[in-house]
Amino acid sequence: MSQFPKMAYRADIDGLRAIAVLGVILFHVNHRWLPGGFVGVDIFFVISGFLITGILANEMACGTFSFARFYLRRVRRILPVFMTVLAATLIFGAVILLPQDFASLLASVRYTLLFVANFYFARERGYFDQAADELPLLHMWSLAVEEQFYFAWPVMLLAIWAIARGVRRAPALPSRASVLWATLALLVLGFVVSEFLVRRGTTQGYYSLASRFGELLVGAFTALAPRDVRRERRGVMEVMAGVGLGMIVAAYVVIDRHTPYPGWRALLPTVGAALVLHANVLSGAPTFVGRALGNVRWVRVGLLSYSLYLWHWPVLAFARYIWGEYELPLNWVLSVLVLTGLLSWLSYRYVEMPTRHRSMSFGRAFAVFYAAPGVLLMAACVITPKWLDTSAPAIELASYGEDVCHGTFDKQCIRGMREATPTVLVTGDSHAASLNAFIDAVGAHEGWAAQVLSASSCSPVFGYDENTLPDFARQPCAALKRYVQANYEKFDAIVLVSYWAFQLNMIDLKADPDYLEKLGNTLRTMARVRPVYVVSDVPRLPVSSFRLAHFEHLGLRLHRPSAAQTAAANAIVERLAKSIDNVHWVDLSPELAKFEQGGLYRDRPAYLDDQHLNIYGASALGQLWIANDKRLIVTFPHISSQ
Structure with missing residues (x-):
């Protein structure tokens, strides 16, 4: 039997996604409503690290891991809605933005298509700068970080696997402990680097994979950690889940946009999310927190979380661009939320779900969901500026x-x-x-x-x-x-x-x-x-x-x-x-x-x-x-x- 068992579907994870995306949206609508809501992104990082590492570890342990199959799942999961949002943002931006602002949007689309938007926005401005509230693709920095992690972590985990086998001098599987300790060492290093970048005071300290790698590895470490499913440990798990949820709530309240972040302060929401994830491994008997998060209402929001995250920011940014101020009137806020919800449901129902489990090869999926739309969007970004009048006014x-x-x-x-x-x-x-x-x-x-x-x-x-x-x-x-x-x-x-x-x-x-x-x-x-x-x-x-x-x-x-x-x-x-x-x-x-x-x-x-x-x-x-x-x-x- 594998040391790294295959993970079954867990409704509580979708509930945790709902907590994360709602925190982000509330913060972005008005940072006074939930001062630390932006740490919902860090919770997403933990969930991604947890799920991806669980899949990788199981397949590597079973000898069935394939880069093509791994990236096929990523392509089908991420790219269809991603390309839909990019295209819609570009079309609406062409109508509503001034030529100079549209030229800036075109530049951000180019970097976003290559999954390096975090580098682009890091050199432009800080995440909490007032002008940043009108950049329709600013939120794509986090998706770029995750994609970069998806490219780096499978290779690193394979290397850890190979080194651990070499140390044991045996063809057998490396011990779970050796992989776990290596991941913990990288996790600690990641937070040290993050704190260093934050103390330097550069925007790289917020946007880069280097500053977020430790957060993703919190999820990875949680996936690799031994799972105690004994009934007599249920009380410990209940406390663990409650403490974890409390840490997330505390992060939403005590952290704000003036807090030097991420660095060591990101341990509050990420360790909290890890505790919730780890506490709910009891087969058939989730904790109270797990049952609450698994409620159908939270799960429905969690299922829409990816689409909600992608759509909410362009809708908000364009609304602020038109209205002209950060704080929108209540009727505008309600319109933004309704439109975000509608677009998210439509993209989930008619784009995300039909493509997620579609049977196709990696080559075909790459061509259909990335190469073809990517070439069209990149061509628009290269050709359109030649028609824009970006000359200085009189x-x-x-x-x-x-x-x-x-x-x-x-x-x-x-x-x-x-x-x-x-x-x-x-x-x-x-x-x-x-x-x-x-x-x-x-x-x-x-x-x-x-x-x-x-x-x-x-x-x-x-x-x-x-x-x-x-x-x-x-x-x-x-x-x-x-x-x-x-x-x-x-x-x-x-x-x-x-x-x-x-x-x-x-x-x-x-x-x-x-x-x-x-x-x-x-x-x-x-x-x-x-x-x-x-x-x-x-x-x-x-x-x-x-x-x-x-x-x-x-x-x-x-x-x-x-x-x-x-x-x-x-x-x-x-x-x-x-x-x-x-x-x-x-x-x-x-x-x-x-x-x-x-x-x-x-x-x-x-x-x-x-x-x-x-x-x-x-x-x-x-x-x-x-x-x-x-x-x-x-x-x-x-x-x-x-």
Whole structure:
């Protein structure tokens, strides 16, 4: 009798799959719902290592192992739905994505087809980066890791088998213990490497097979471990299963996206999954946890888990791409879940099941399920970019000015009546820089020139702590602060423009924590000698204006609420400005209300990104201001108020 008996079907494993996939989906829908839900992927790794190693060990022990037969099962199990999802994602992406974003999708498809998507996404960005939420194939990194494991582990296990036989100097089967100890040594090495990569702080620490190999071997070790099926050990097995499930639940709660991961912390969900798998080997008498996981409701979800995993992320990514924000409205979330469930059932019923047990040779299966669709998809990825217009937009749409004094004083700093001596100082962060064209139009109309000086993230109020800013912004901010403090009295008026929500610490990025107090002190100091004009910030768009224009062309017009932080921050600064004599609040909102969908003007993008006007948008804002017969500067001695 083989030391490695053949595994029978276990309903509890499908139940465990359900726990894993639901955790992943809940986390991906909203990470606040289940902070550690992403560790469901690690549970999948353990299950894969467990099942694959069980099959390999049994066939190697019986002398029936064949690479062709092993990979035939993998091809039939994985590739049909995989190719279906890739094709559907590519087709929908061709319609909904901007050319530059579609070109990025095509690149990710190429890497995904070769099962090296983890390398592609590791070099691009981190898994938890905000922009990553809109990448339709990001989740394919885990499938790439599993496929790489399927190529590496059978060879390694055969090598372990051969070495163990050689040590025993006998043609007989190697002892189960020798294979088990060798697997444990590799498992420990895998977690050491994983922790090393995590401590280095690179994205490889999350995506690579090297950092996940130990997790897959947790499943392998569990499959190779001796199975005690004695009835008198039932109590021990019950405790083991309960502890294992508790570890999984704990991982879902105590681990979150800020936790350095995977490394040794991945032991919590993976060992938990291993305990559940090992505890339920009692033939005909599963534990309480095993019976619960084997409930028909959990099993049905588990049977769909592969399709659910493949479909849920593209549906979510496209929804976020269209809506424009990470957090989707409740009706969108419900639609995403329903669509994911429907697509998963259809692909399971009409793609996955008909092909999984279909009788065919490895060569034919490889040609039908991989080579033919792979060549077609790869051809689309190679040929399509030649038809895409990925050229940069016109400079007036793609910039707020290349010749502006932003972070430097040696470019074109004078706006308005450029031939005149500047009598107005306009200063602030990048939101001030994005109003250069507005100042040009308004200054020329009102008959004055302005010196426009700005620096990234920097609102140059007196005492501003630039050390809270990113490294690249600190030195330019310090220089701008010094200039403003030394020279503001040389001008007849001062105009302050800033990203108020950022400066007031109302978004995730950090700025000076005492900013509001320092702004008030600066306004009072300046206003004693010169009139000061504080300008309202432009709304932050939920979707870039380039996407809005693209969606408008597709007839896809949605009502999206503007960022609440913009209005709240404007209100705070407005109250402060109006409370100080000789400080004037400049409200741009009536003119900005003329922009279609918040970010378009006459069907053209008015923003460079989601928060900065481009040259075209700032110029249009200036013309709207003038058309409304309004003045920006009203207190020059030589200008009479209208």
